[in-house]
Amino acid sequence: MNLNSSMGEASFVEPYEGLVAGVGKRIEPVFGTVDPNSISMSEWLTVVEQECGRDVAHKAMKVWRAFWNIMRLLRYTQLSDPSSKVTNTAPAPRHQRYSQVGALRLAKMAWRLGYRGLACIIITCWDTGFQPGDARTARSKHFGVDPTNNRLIIDRSQGGREKTGVAVIGTLSRLGDVMVRSYIAGLGVELHGEAFLFRTRAGSPYAEMVLSHDFQDLRTKVDPESSFNYAI
Incomplete structure (x- = not known):
């Protein structure tokens, strides 16, 4: 099949x-x-x-x-669905909210703990309003400079967002600009246009579940008393 x-x-x-x-x-x-x-x-x-x-x-x-x-x-089968007896429980609605102070705290702590790619993803999401998948899959070709303020921008007008394909452009804040520029300089390599920018501590591009697990690990270290699922 x-x-x-x-x-x-x-x-x-x-x-x-x-x-x-x-x-x-x-x-x-x-x-x-x-x-x-x-x-x-x-x-x-x-x-x-x-x-x-x-x-x-x-x-x-x-x-x-x-x-x-x-x-x-398509007549590949005439049997009833084998999942019909399986209960498919929906997840609870999301209700957690972040403040600017909380988001920046997470980004700075991630940087200090060595999760520098994750730190840049967090600050990028906060500054641009992108969902984590859009920041995680940002490539070198998506980055440019806003001539009005000389800050980095993420331009996904070609290809659009990961889930919807809608064209989006986001500008980084002053802190985000400094953090991402420092991160790029610290890579020590020249990235070609198709190279994924934000990477794990091992140097590989962030996969969806690796990002989720790293974020959960970070939140556990920042707030050990937390108990909800921090998957992104």
Whole structure:
């Protein structure tokens, strides 16, 4: 059951491009080569929740159920959805809020603890209003300088945001400008246009869950009494 090849040619499936991407990320590695008539959900949802958080697990199950309906329409299977007996619990609504003082405290502490890529992502999100995925995937080509104040800008007018594709441009604050410039200078290498800018302590580009885990680790060190899930 190759999800890309089996569905890529069906014209009426084009609106499900985002759906197929979600399937490939969380579902295809587990179920992609399994006969649809022999699938058992077993502990898959629990594993996804443990590794990626309840929000990701909830979305993955919704994608699974939507895709199963498409499978039945395409006559890959005539069985009922094997996930029908699995309870898909939605995550609690987000309610945490950050103040400027709190956000800057996190960024400065991340810098001091050696999470310098994470520090730049935090300050970038605060200054520009970008979601973490937009800052995490910022490449060298996205950065420029605002001629009116000589501060760094992130220009995603080409390609747009990660989730929506909407064109956005954000300007860094004075502190953000200083922090990101210091970070770039500290890399000690010349970045080509397609290079991801913000990186882990090991030097690799930030993956989604690595960013989430580093952020949770940072919050635990800043506020050991906190207990909620800090996944980004």
